[in-house]
Amino acid sequence: MTEWWTYRLSSFLLFSPRIYWRLVESYNRDIWPAQAVALGAGLVLLWLAAVPRYGGARIVAAILALAWSSVGWAFHWQRYATINWAATYFAVAFWVEALLLILLGVFRPGRPAPEPSRRQRILGLTLAVCGLLLYPLAGLPAGRPWAQAEVFGAMPEPTGLATLGLLLAGGRPHAKWLCVLPVLSLALGMATLWLLSS
Amino acid sequence: MKRRTLLLRLLPAVGAAGALAQNAPVARPLTKPIPSSNEQIPLVGLGSWITFNVGNDRPAREQCVEVMRGFFAAGGRLIDSSPMYGSSQGVIGEGLQKLGAQRQVFSADKVWTSSRGSPQIEASRHFWQIARFDLLQIHNLLAWQEQLPLLQEMKAAGRLRYVGITTSEGRRHRDMEQIMRSHRIDFVQLTYNLVDREAEQRLLPLAQERGIAVLANRPFREGALLRELQRRPLPAWAAEIACTSWAQIALKFIVSHPALTCAIPATSSVAHVRENMAAASGPMPDEALRRRMAAEAEKS
Numbered sequence: 001m002t003e004w005w006t007y008r009l010s011s012f013l014l015f016s017p018r019i020y021w022r023l024v025e026s027y028n029r030d031i032w033p034a035q036a037v038a039l040g041a042g043l044v045l046l047w048l049a050a051v052p053r054y055g056g057a058r059i060v061a062a063i064l065a066l067a068w069s070s071v072g073w074a075f076h077w078q079r080y081a082t083i084n085w086a087a088t089y090f091a092v093a094f095w096v097e098a099l100l101l102i103l104l105g106v107f108r109p110g111r112p113a114p115e116p117s118r119r120q121r122i123l124g125l126t127l128a129v130c131g132l133l134l135y136p137l138a139g140l141p142a143g144r145p146w147a148q149a150e151v152f153g154a155m156p157e158p159t160g161l162a163t164l165g166l167l168l169a170g171g172r173p174h175a176k177w178l179c180v181l182p183v184l185s186l187a188l189g190m191a192t193l194w195l196l197s198s
Numbered sequence: 199m200k201r202r203t204l205l206l207r208l209l210p211a212v213g214a215a216g217a218l219a220q221n222a223p224v225a226r227p228l229t230k231p232i233p234s235s236n237e238q239i240p241l242v243g244l245g246s247w248i249t250f251n252v253g254n255d256r257p258a259r260e261q262c263v264e265v266m267r268g269f270f271a272a273g274g275r276l277i278d279s280s281p282m283y284g285s286s287q288g289v290i291g292e293g294l295q296k297l298g299a300q301r302q303v304f305s306a307d308k309v310w311t312s313s314r315g316s317p318q319i320e321a322s323r324h325f326w327q328i329a330r331f332d333l334l335q336i337h338n339l340l341a342w343q344e345q346l347p348l349l350q351e352m353k354a355a356g357r358l359r360y361v362g363i364t365t366s367e368g369r370r371h372r373d374m375e376q377i378m379r380s381h382r383i384d385f386v387q388l389t390y391n392l393v394d395r396e397a398e399q400r401l402l403p404l405a406q407e408r409g410i411a412v413l414a415n416r417p418f419r420e421g422a423l424l425r426e427l428q429r430r431p432l433p434a435w436a437a438e439i440a441c442t443s444w445a446q447i448a449l450k451f452i453v454s455h456p457a458l459t460c461a462i463p464a465t466s467s468v469a470h471v472r473e474n475m476a477a478a479s480g481p482m483p484d485e486a487l488r489r490r491m492a493a494e495a496e497k498s
Contacts, residue, residue: 010420011367014284015251016466024254082253083284 010195014084017196025147027079031154038067038153042132042162048125049169052127057170060103064163073156090156090185096181096183103137104174110143115169124169131162142197157189217246227478229272232360233409236382239304241453241478243271243276244471245415245464253286259349261466266293268468270302272475278387278413278462279326280308281318282335287325295327302471305463306385306413309363310337315345318351335362335387339370339377347380347471360384366415368396378404387413390458391423392451392495402457409460414452418463423448433494435487440480444469449477451491 041063048056072094080087092169116124126170135158152158160175167175167182229238235444244266250259251290266277287307288483294300307322309315323331334349338343342363350446354359362385367372379399390397391414405412413478418424427444441447445463463474 014248014252014282016248019252019255019258022258023253026255079253085250085282085284 010198011124013192013195014085019083019127020196021144021148023083024150025145027075027155028149028151031074031172032184034070035154038070039132039136039151041067042152043132045107045162045166046125046132047127049128049166052170058106058108060166060170061101064105064166065098065101065121068094068101068163070153071159072098091190093181093185097178097185099183100178107110111130114171116169116185120171121169124167125163128162128169131158131160131164131165137162156185157193160186160189208492210304215306223474225273225479227475228482230411230453232384232411232459234360239411239425239460240275240475241460242274242449242464242474243278243304243306243413243460244274245462246277246279246283246286246290247415247464248283248420248463249466250279250286250289252289253285256317256384258466259292259428261379261468262289263293263296264468265466265471266290266299267297268279268471269475270297270299273478274471274475275302276304276306276413276460276462278306278415280320281310281322282308282337287322287351290317291325291327300328306333306334306335306362307331308335308337308354309345310340312344313343315341326416332359333360333362333385334358335364335385337364339363339373342373342377346377346383351380358410362386362411362413363401364388364413365413368394371396375404376399383410385411385413385459386416387462388459390414390452390455391417391419392427392448392492394419394424402455406457407426412457414458414461415443417448417452418445424485427495435490437485443478444472446477447491448495450482451488451495453478454482454488 003195044062045060048060072091074085074171076091076094079089094194132152136151139148139150140146152162164186167178221244227240227242229240231238250262251267252262269277277290279290279381281287294303305326305328307319307326309319309322311318318332320486334352336345336349346361346363349358349361353361354490356440359382363374363377364381364387365371366387366389368389374388377383388397388401390402390412394416402412404410424444427448432441432444432447436442436447439450441450449463451463452458463470465471465474
């Protein structure tokens with residue numbers, strides 16, 4: 001397609017806010033109580049990132065890989081793709097991130113990464129707390145019910161935010177490569193949410 | 199008594215009749231001919247952009263069926279969709295099947311791919327649950343050099359009735375003009391409404407000259423135009439053309455252009471589809487009133 005520059009961002013929003021949030025609500029209902037399990041796993045990740053221990057970084061990467069592959073399958077591929085054809089590509093991107101987390105995070109090839117600075121650790125942990133604990137509450141002030149809450153391990157944006165934070169706090173080797181897809185996913189998710197609320 | 203005054207006095211009666219209209223037989227909509235065949239189609243159709251993309255949401259799918267029921271009950275025929283519109287095609291197919299409306303519908307879909315068009319068209323037809331499409335259009339002129347011969351071939355083989363091309367929001371008008379001049383096509387679809395009137399300059403006169411039917415998309419600018427217009431009271435002249443809402447004014451402006459064949463507003467509301475279809479009947483604005491309508495909209 002030519003003349004991409006003549007399109008507005010809203011030209012790519014294929015569905016109404018009502019349908020999107022009902023889809024999230026229905027998805028949350030279908031996968032319950034997976035959200036509680038994911039949140040528990042997220043708290044373990046936070047603890048492992050805050051109190052580093054031998055092998056902890058590999059466990060963090062493995063759990064994050066599981067979260068990314070689950071969101072790719074259960075949300076993007078199975079649900080979101082029913083109203084947004086591009087979600088099939090998002091699903092593939094999420095599986096690529098899961099694979100990268102296993103290859104670069106679990107197997108950790110190459111030299112060990114330098115310890116993160118104190119500032120980087122604080123920033124990382126703050127982002128992780130936002131993704132894990134604050135993001136699910138973000139819809140409440142906008143009047144969205146609990147049933148439409150977006151939770152780490154179930155929805156893309158809190159998963160992306162928590163992943164970024166944990167990668168920053170952990171000082172992983174190849175962390176910058178692991179951050180690319182979470183940043184892109186967050187940018188896309190934020191643009192979608194902005195369009196849905198405007 | 200002046201005609202306008204008379205109409206204003208009649209307006210309450212018109213309103214009362216409108217209130218009863220939900221259960222009363224609906225007036226058949228006015229039609230215009232497709233120039234290449236002289237087949238008549240109603241002036242107002244039904245778009246499906248966003249409104250019919252409801253995924254597997256069961257209540258929303260049922261609501262879409264009700265919208266289609268209201269549309270067909272009011273004499274509507276042309277429904278427009280695209281592979282780009284998410285689940286819309288499947289939702290339309292389910293509605294047609296439930297309502298038994300496969301024979302009544304004038305099915306207008308699109309091909310939207312830069313690779314081979316046939317598999318996509320076949321998938322679309324499967325979603326619609328129909329034997330063949332009435333109209334296939336090249337969505338936003340994507341790979342039109344490849345897709346146009348395919349559609350012409352399908353038409354020649356009797357697997358398609360009409361061939362068209364589309365654009366929206368004023369894009370690629372030069373390319374559209376070039377295709378209209380150099381190829382035999384039955385339909386063009388473009389954006390035309392109270393404020394987006396660029397097509398009046400070249401494309402609409404050319405469509406008349408070349409005998410090409412015109413579908414108008416984005417008649418309400420995805421609702422933004424109506425939200426703007428609805429801030430002010432309905433002008434007194436609305437009664438002259440039997441309009442009881444800004445939506446009807448916007449639609450009558452579009453379909454009263456001599457080159458326009460059909461406007462395709464999208465909605466997920468049964469009340470709105472009835473309101474839209476009512477714009478396809480009654481008196482239409484003359485050129486002088488059309489200018490006033492556009493001037494009123496320009497105040498936005």
